[in-house]
Amino acid sequence: MSEKVSPLRQPTAPASPAALVREVAGLIIAALNLDVAPADIDPDAPLYGEGLGLDSIDILEIALVVSKQYGVQLRADSEENERIFGSLRQLADHITAHRTK
Amino acid sequence: MPILATRFLADLTRVAQVLGAGAHVLNACADRYHFTVGLAASLVSGKVSLLPSTHTPEVIRQLTAFAPDVICLTDQADCDIDLPRVPFPGGATLTANPAPVPAIDTAQLAACVFTSGSTGTPLPYRKTWGRLIACVREEGKRLGLSAGTSCAIVATVPPQHMYGFESSVLLALGCGHALCAERPFYPADIAAVLAAVPRPRILISTPIHLRALLESGIALPPADLIVSSTAALAQQLAAEVEQRFNTRLLEIYGSTETGQISVRRPTHTPEWRLWPGVTLSVQDGETWAQGGHIEQPTRMCDVLEVTGPGNFLLHGRVADLVNIGGKRSSLAYLNHQLNSIPGVLDGAFFHFDDPRASQASVARVAACVVAPELDAAGVVQELRRRIDPVFLPRPLLFVARLPRNSTGKLPQEALRSLAATHLKSA
Numbered sequence: 001m002s003e004k005v006s007p008l009r010q011p012t013a014p015a016s017p018a019a020l021v022r023e024v025a026g027l028i029i030a031a032l033n034l035d036v037a038p039a040d041i042d043p044d045a046p047l048y049g050e051g052l053g054l055d056s057i058d059i060l061e062i063a064l065v066v067s068k069q070y071g072v073q074l075r076a077d078s079e080e081n082e083r084i085f086g087s088l089r090q091l092a093d094h095i096t097a098h099r100t101k
Numbered sequence: 102m103p104i105l106a107t108r109f110l111a112d113l114t115r116v117a118q119v120l121g122a123g124a125h126v127l128n129a130c131a132d133r134y135h136f137t138v139g140l141a142a143s144l145v146s147g148k149v150s151l152l153p154s155t156h157t158p159e160v161i162r163q164l165t166a167f168a169p170d171v172i173c174l175t176d177q178a179d180c181d182i183d184l185p186r187v188p189f190p191g192g193a194t195l196t197a198n199p200a201p202v203p204a205i206d207t208a209q210l211a212a213c214v215f216t217s218g219s220t221g222t223p224l225p226y227r228k229t230w231g232r233l234i235a236c237v238r239e240e241g242k243r244l245g246l247s248a249g250t251s252c253a254i255v256a257t258v259p260p261q262h263m264y265g266f267e268s269s270v271l272l273a274l275g276c277g278h279a280l281c282a283e284r285p286f287y288p289a290d291i292a293a294v295l296a297a298v299p300r301p302r303i304l305i306s307t308p309i310h311l312r313a314l315l316e317s318g319i320a321l322p323p324a325d326l327i328v329s330s331t332a333a334l335a336q337q338l339a340a341e342v343e344q345r346f347n348t349r350l351l352e353i354y355g356s357t358e359t360g361q362i363s364v365r366r367p368t369h370t371p372e373w374r375l376w377p378g379v380t381l382s383v384q385d386g387e388t389w390a391q392g393g394h395i396e397q398p399t400r401m402c403d404v405l406e407v408t409g410p411g412n413f414l415l416h417g418r419v420a421d422l423v424n425i426g427g428k429r430s431s432l433a434y435l436n437h438q439l440n441s442i443p444g445v446l447d448g449a450f451f452h453f454d455d456p457r458a459s460q461a462s463v464a465r466v467a468a469c470v471v472a473p474e475l476d477a478a479g480v481v482q483e484l485r486r487r488i489d490p491v492f493l494p495r496p497l498l499f500v501a502r503l504p505r506n507s508t509g510k511l512p513q514e515a516l517r518s519l520a521a522t523h524l525k526s527a
Contacts, residue, residue: 031462033495049490050482053485056286057309057425060287060313061462063313063317064288064313067288068316073287073319074289075287075289075290076285076286076290
């Protein structure tokens, strides 16, 4: 395996919401191989479409990483789904509320 | 709550009444049942369903040029397609005397699908009802679905995509199966929707979704058949899918132009079996398909090796073709769109295996651009108006000039090495 996936193996226990936002940003960047630094992702900009410019293939990739890392299975039929990918911060909030690991 | 044929017939009658006088419908319904009702309503009204591969503003503008009377049937409140919009009407009323099942002439023009032409204009491919149905009836046989048993079809692909159109909507209509209105996306959704429908049940999916399903680690409900298309499935992934679902996995190969033309079981053989009547021939290094349900001889965009009568091997795409997650384009088309952006002096897309990407991730296309007055966000914003987002370049590299050779040509290899150098120095 390349070092790209190494963030998955790091122990996780972020102390604050801001730390989790940065951690999730790092996971997304590693999973999608984006040309940005975690700090460069606006925590309140949309992840999908405009904003970070992700598409549905990326969203599926993020869902996998989130399920492996935090034990959260995303569901499209939940009312929250659009909100979850509304921004990095909302994704992190959703993880905080539903994480099992 | 199952929907029976009487309700379907009432719904299609109701929808046919609101489609207006034009002869063309862009059926943008996201709900597969709504899409199917819209298709049937269009058929009984003698209208042609237009199925472009994407709904970017540029494609919609071209669609209007192709069919000025086109309207957009939508079930999305936030639909922003710039066409006269007809909302999918709610409020079903069942009449005491259900409408009869309509008979559709096999010669009727049912749909028009589009591929991205190299000159920037989508090319239309006209599909008659008879040939569409002949194709999926053959599919039913090849998938081993017995004529007397109705299956429930769950699909992760949109009904507007040729594969989803044929293998969910038309397979259900043409062979007497039930289809699931949902289009489950996340692994947990796919598993839940599949578990909720009665057996026998079929999952129509893609390598991207199947890989996500397996990797998610969730419990997978039993299925009676898994079908994959849009890209070749790695042999190991195919074996794992069969093991985890405890069923057969069949792969379908076809194209927007030809519809599906062949099937294989990848755990048993690498060879594809053609639909009867369909033949392949090689001319000047290009493979052409014709016969059977195919409307006209069609050049295939993949490298195919004929191995016997009715059999072939697939050796990947021809150099110009781009296929990402089942969305197809060509480098020539993408280049045309890139170079039409004001401020872009020169630009080219190319296939690029980003050395930083993980093995399993979906391969994208990259682009080099000469645009001293523009920034990356500006170029991407303009591209987004013109091309499907899956083709947005990753990475997009700004360079002083493109590595054109003495004849002005741009070897892909030169672009790749320029990109590799660029990434190293970044």
